[in-house]
Structures are given as C-alpha cells and as structure tokens.
Amino acid sequence: MSLPHAILTALLEKPSSGLELTRRFDRSIGYFWSATHQQIYRELGKLEEAGHIRALPSDRPARGQKKEYEVLPAGRAELTAWVGRTEDPKPIRDALLLRMRAAAVVGTEGLEAELRRHLALHEGQLAEYEDIEKRHFPPERDTVEDRLRHVVLRGGIDLERFWIEWVRAALRELAALPTTPR
Amino acid sequence: MSLPHAILTALLEKPSSGLELTRRFDRSIGYFWSATHQQIYRELGKLEEAGHIRALPSDRPARGQKKEYEVLPAGRAELTAWVGRTEDPKPIRDALLLRMRAAAVVGTEGLEAELRRHLALHEGQLAEYEDIEKRHFPPERDTVEDRLRHVVLRGGIDLERFWIEWVRAALRELAALPTTPR
DNA sequence: GGGAACATGTAACACGTTACATGATTGT
C-alpha cells in the first residue's frame, strides 16, 4: 500500500501528468518504489476519487490530452500520517539467493554466468547512483530536504555495494568448489 | 515466478506435506522467499498438475488428511534449468526509504520512532541468522551443499547489517536536523 | 497525409494477502 504515497510525494515535489510521473519514477522515486505507467494511471484515478488529488482545470477532453494533477490538503494530510505509520520490514525476497540455494541441490550449471551478469548490472547501478550523488548533493547544498533525500540515496548506494560484495563472495565460493557438482 | 522453484528446492531437500512446507518456509527457505500456506497449497496444486511433483500414494481421502509430495524427474529438470536462467535483479522497493523521502516533503513526525523500531527488528533478525550460522555452519562441516547454503545465509546476515547501519545513519541525520520541519 | 512521439487508457492475467470454512486427530 505504498504506491499512492509514492505518487503523492512526487506530486507534492511537482504537479505532473501521468506520463511525467512515469518518467520521474524511472529516474528518481522509482529507484526505491518502481511503477509502470499503467499502475500510475490506475492509482491516479483512485487518488482523485478519494479526493486526495485533483486534475488541474483544463477545457479539453481527456483521451490523448495531457492531464495535470496536484495534491489537495486531504492528500497531504494522508501522506503526513503515513510517514509516521508503523509497518514491519518485508522479509527478503530475492531470486538470486534462491537460485544459489537451489544450486546446492541440483547443481550450479549456468549460475556463474548469471552471477557475473548481476555483478555488472549492480556495478552499473552503483555508478549511476554515485553520479547522481555528485550532481545533486555537493557538499554545499545542505537544506533539510536535501539531507533527508541524500540519506535515501546513500541507502541505494550501500545496497548496491552490498550486492556487489555478495556476488563476488558467491563467485569465489563457486570457483573454490571441488568439481562442479552433478 | 520463483515460488514454484522455492517449493521444488524444499521438496528435494525433503518430501513434505503442505503444512510442513509452510513451517519450513517460516524457518529456512522463507528467509529468502516467504510464502503463506495458501500460496503453498495453490502452488502445490499447479505443480502436481504440471507433472513436476506427485502426492505420495495414500489410501485415504484428502480433506484434513496429510498429503506428502515428492519431486518427479520433470520437476528436478525444471529446477535445474531455472538455476541457470537469466533474470534481472528487481529494483529496490522499500517502504522505509520511501517514508524518508516523503518526510523530506511533509515533515518527519513519527519517523524517529519507526526507525528505532526497525533498528530493533533488524538487530533481532541478525541475531537469529548469526545463531543459525553458529549451529548449522561450524568450521568443520564443509560439504559443497553447505558451502553454497552458507553463502546464502551470509547474504542475509550482511543485508541485516546494511539495514542496521542505514537506520543508524538516518537517525543521526534526524537528530542533526536544525528543527523538526513543519 | 503519414509516421514518430506524446499521452491516456482497457483488459486479462499472475501473484500475494486476508479472512474464513471444513475435516481429522489427540488429549482431557
């Protein structure tokens, strides 16, 4: 139940249309809560019906026509309440860890290539985050908003670093295996 | 599409009934791919229909009666193929990171308490993993299967450590904020 | 006037979550 709150956050940062939101999810918020444009349109509809957002008045019909949304006071209130709400961390759900576990039973064939591929992907993502950090969070700019957003980005950076280290450890372990089992 | 493969792995490690699987998910496989008993029963049905597993012959009717499953050759083949299959890492999706990001916009009220709660939960989970490591992976036992499973557990341990460090950094940042915004 | 890019949307399905229903076995 977090997509609506991700959207409210994005819309408070800047009123946008569905497609603009989709693009911003691809670059920014979506690094921590991804969504496709279909999800976003569906959710925008619900948020509007709930009175949390409204479409900015426009004379023209809907289909094919840009539709900008802004957050209403009720939406801001809902987001404020949500920030302080209690929600347990979701247990890990990761296919790569599961693959490794399955490999212990049926053999590791093909796993090494997949691990190397993930290593490259995570290194790429890390580079992207570090680039954003350099561009958006230079030592000078230091508003309250920036500091909080910076902590979030640091989380993304350190998560990528964790994965890079884990994959490397897994590759070392595979290399050290007596013979490829099975 | 990983739940069936999680189940196949668990069943290869030991043929089980639905409830037994559910319990083992709560303790072991589920640390990396959790599932409720409803999901497991639904998936067992599909796997049986697909010819990947079969119920061990039993004379008695179904409802309320224990039903043990074992993996068929087709199921093992499917799991073996899946281990080497290609699948991109899922982008991060974490409500706590999102909350922090929202807090940058609507204020941090209530966040500190939630962060402390998560800190305690992650510390507890870490202790549990470390306990499992001590009990299941002593330096001596060192089969191929164990080494691979150990790498998986190390992943869980380091992920918990990451979260503990991140939450601590976030708390430091909150404490350093000039005044609670808004 | 035709294609590319922009923009919103529908439909169908897969997967996960929550609540509840039903039957069997065991212990008191």
Added chain:
DNA sequence: ACAATCATGTAACGTGTTACATGTTCCC
C-alpha cells in the same frame, strides 16, 4: 463430548505485469 491442534482448502480482493487500444500533436 469438547477443545486444541493439525491439516487442507475456498473466496475475495489488492497489487503488479503484459499486451494492446486509442487519440493528439508535431514535423517532414
């Protein structure tokens, strides 16, 4: 006989994914 526990299952719903449909604007 009753409650507790074991065990399997149904139903309804929310969210996420994939494929496709439709209309608009801009530019050649």
